[in-house]
Amino acid sequence: MTATSIGEFAIIACLLFGALFSVVGAIGLVKFDNPMTRLHAPTKVGTLGVGSLLLAAVLHAWVYGDGSMHQLLIVVFLFVTAPISANFIAKVSIHHKTCETPPPPAKDKTWATLDTPE
Amino acid sequence: MTPDPTLVDWTIRFAFGAVAVAKILSLVRLIIGPTTSDRILALDTLTVNAIGLIVLLGIAQGTSIYFEASMIIAMLGFVSTVAYARFVLRGDIIE
Numbered sequence: 001m002t003a004t005s006i007g008e009f010a011i012i013a014c015l016l017f018g019a020l021f022s023v024v025g026a027i028g029l030v031k032f033d034n035p036m037t038r039l040h041a042p043t044k045v046g047t048l049g050v051g052s053l054l055l056a057a058v059l060h061a062w063v064y065g066d067g068s069m070h071q072l073l074i075v076v077f078l079f080v081t082a083p084i085s086a087n088f089i090a091k092v093s094i095h096h097k098t099c100e101t102p103p104p105p106a107k108d109k110t111w112a113t114l115d116t117p118e
Numbered sequence: 119m120t121p122d123p124t125l126v127d128w129t130i131r132f133a134f135g136a137v138a139v140a141k142i143l144s145l146v147r148l149i150i151g152p153t154t155s156d157r158i159l160a161l162d163t164l165t166v167n168a169i170g171l172i173v174l175l176g177i178a179q180g181t182s183i184y185f186e187a188s189m190i191i192a193m194l195g196f197v198s199t200v201a202y203a204r205f206v207l208r209g210d211i212i213e
Contacts, residue, residue: 012129015177019136022170026143029163035155038147042163045140050170053133060126060177068182074169074192081196085162088203093155095207 007063011056018052025049036099039089046082051075130178137174141167158202165195 021044028041054071061068093099108115123131141164148160169188176184201211 008124008126011126015126015129015133018170019133022140022167023136023143026140026163026167029147029160030143035153038156039159042144042159042166045163046166049140050166050173053137053170053173057173057177057182060180061182064180065182068185070185071173071182074173074185074189077189077192077196078166078169081192085196085199085203088200088207089155089159089162092158092203092206093153096153096155098153098155 004063007059011059011063014052014056014059018049018056021045021049021052034099035093036090039086039093043082043086046078050078127178130174133174134171134178137167137170141171154206158199158206161202162195162199165191165198169195 025042025045028044029038032038032041054075057071058069061071094101144160144163144167148157148164151157151160169192172184172188172191176182176188205211
């Protein structure tokens, strides 16, 4: 059990994890029945699926080549931008009234942080 | 790639097939999607899967020269998703 074979098994585990999460997210995108639930599945493709594939690319570069870490930049970029785009798509769904509107806020007169006993 | 395929090579081929199936399913949602948000979401998922395919190509060829291409596709995919959503929400992209 050399270090190269341990690295190979780590690459295989990351590749299988990322590929399976990509397929699962796409199946969820097709099979769910409601726009807001459909929004839930493909966000996993962006974070877990492609994140694992890029981690496998980093491990592959370290095991077989001279090592490079700059694939992690794409992981960081995807992790930062995925919630923003998901929020914009949810706003589009609310704008077209294709989902249930959120419940009205409670009829409080003051802020919760100010509502303390004297 | 070595002439005799190892276990890593077979896993890379399986991952290529899996991401291709994911892209086909996203295309199905892009075509049948009843609402606009479904279509924007399907295009976003297609972009993310394209990044995955380019990264797999870089692993299969053992190079890291595809890093810039996948970085540019990640940035343009995010900007295009925000542009679609802003066009639907505001009727204009840059006000």
